[in-house]
Amino acid sequence: xxxxxxxxxxxxxxxxxxxxxxxxxxxxxxxxxxxxxxxxxxxxxxxxxxxxxxxxxxxxxxxxxxxxxxxxxxxxxxxxxxxxxxxxxxxxxxxxxxxxxxxxxxxxxxxxxxx
Amino acid sequence: xxxxxxxxxxxxxxxxxxxxxxxxxxxxxxxxxxxxxxxxxxxxxxxxxxxxxxxxxxxxxxxxxxxxxxxxxxxxxxxxxxxxxxxxxxxxxxxxxxxxxxxxxxxxxxxxxxxxxxxxxxxxxxxxxxxxxxxxxxxxxxxxxxxxxxxxxxxxxxxxxxxxxxxxxxxxxxxxxxxxxxxxxxxxxxxx
Numbered sequence: 001x002x003x004x005x006x007x008x009x010x011x012x013x014x015x016x017x018x019x020x021x022x023x024x025x026x027x028x029x030x031x032x033x034x035x036x037x038x039x040x041x042x043x044x045x046x047x048x049x050x051x052x053x054x055x056x057x058x059x060x061x062x063x064x065x066x067x068x069x070x071x072x073x074x075x076x077x078x079x080x081x082x083x084x085x086x087x088x089x090x091x092x093x094x095x096x097x098x099x100x101x102x103x104x105x106x107x108x109x110x111x112x113x114x115x
Numbered sequence: 116x117x118x119x120x121x122x123x124x125x126x127x128x129x130x131x132x133x134x135x136x137x138x139x140x141x142x143x144x145x146x147x148x149x150x151x152x153x154x155x156x157x158x159x160x161x162x163x164x165x166x167x168x169x170x171x172x173x174x175x176x177x178x179x180x181x182x183x184x185x186x187x188x189x190x191x192x193x194x195x196x197x198x199x200x201x202x203x204x205x206x207x208x209x210x211x212x213x214x215x216x217x218x219x220x221x222x223x224x225x226x227x228x229x230x231x232x233x234x235x236x237x238x239x240x241x242x243x244x245x246x247x248x249x250x251x252x253x254x255x256x257x258x259x260x261x262x263x264x265x266x267x268x269x270x271x272x273x274x275x276x277x278x279x280x281x282x283x284x285x286x287x288x289x290x291x292x293x294x295x296x297x298x299x300x301x302x303x304x305x306x307x
Contacts, residue, residue: 038291066295091291098287 013086016077017106023075023084029113032057036068038091043101047109050087054114060092068100072113085110117216118230122264124206126224133175133223137167182225183207190218190228199299201292203270210299215306219268231263233303238262241293242269245281253278257289259297270296 005020014023031054036042044050054070063069071088084106091098144163148156187197187209195218199210209218210233217236219229239261244254257273273289280286 038288038295065298066291091287093287093291093294096282096287098284098291 013104014075016075016080016082017084018082019077019080021077021079023077023082026074026076026083028071028073030057030060031055031070031072031114032063033068033070033089034064036089038066038068041068041091041100045103047105050110051112051114056115063092066091072110074111074113082106083108083111117232118228120227120229122219122229122266123224123227124221124266126226129226130223133170137170140170141167179222179225183220186220186225186228190230195230199296201270201272201296203272204274206268206270208270208296210296210303212299212303212306215303217263217300217303219263233300233306236261236263236300236304239297239300239304241290241297243281243286243290243293247278251278253280253283254286255279257286257293259293259300261300272296 008015012022014025015021016023033053034055035053044053050070054072057063057069060069069090069092071086071090073086073088075084075086077083084104087101087103087105087110088099089101089103091100141163144166145160148159148163150156151159183202187200187207190209191197194214195209195216196211196213197209197218198212201208205222207220209220211217215233217231217233219231220227239259241259242257244256244258245252247253255275255278256271258269258271260267260269262268272292273285275285
């Protein structure tokens with residue numbers, strides 16, 4: 001694979017880390033994080049935490065004021081079949097979102113989603 | 116547990132003591148230093164100046180935090196349930212959703228905790244401090260306000276000496292905190 005494409009991969013979150021092909025979005029879900037409140041956010045990087053702490057919601061309006069939310073997006077590479085999950089933690093504030101943390105799990109740690 | 120005393124944001128004796136007592140200490144130590152041999156005298160003057168500075172910059176606030184902690188403990192012992200506590204620079208607001216009450220402890224009057232029924236609060240709202248137009252639009256203060264006993268209380272959730280864009284992390288966090296507290300106050304008011 002060309003060096004140029006490898007460099008471009010840095011700026012494309014939906015490119016496969018194995019073969020650098022463009023991945024397709026297979027599913028996404030919004031979650032509330034009842035343990036995480038505004039002013040008391042604690043950063044977590046282990047998939048185990050997210051498996052336990054997330055509560056699925058249908059829309060942003062269901063998340064109580066001052067509670068953090070989390071968006072999970074799963075990608076699948078059509079070329080090599082590799083799967084990756086993007087975890088985006090944010091604080092919904094009226095119509096805006098304050099992004100707190102974005103994580104990628106591409107070793108299969110987040111393939112089973114909390115429900 | 117409700118108190119009927121008139122709300123007093125500033126206890127002038129406490130405020131005066133906070134300003135004057137360190138000055139008296141500083142002058143006293145300097146005068147004492149003058150009466151003592153040179154090196155010990157200089158040491159006393161430095162201790163006097165340092166002590167006063169320490170009080171104004173650090174110990175005064177520590178003392179307030181300690182007094183506030185004691186007041187909150189006293190409230191809890193009397194059956195007050197602190198469901199939401201917000202510590203701002205000027206006051207501390209505690210919401211009890213169970214008994215539908217609100218407690219207020221002021222920075223310059225920490226010796227008293229004023230407890231009122233949440234339904235006594237009116238005009239509860241958020242002020243995002245939005246100002247300016249176009250690319251200059253922003254805010255340097257986010258707060259929530261309410262009126263109790265005819266007195267307007269403003270509790271800041273964010274303050275800065277510069278203006279921040281309305282979508283900046285600081286402003287969004289301030290708005291979220293203010294929204295949360297307004298929601299808690301409204302819920303407590305509706306409980307009764």
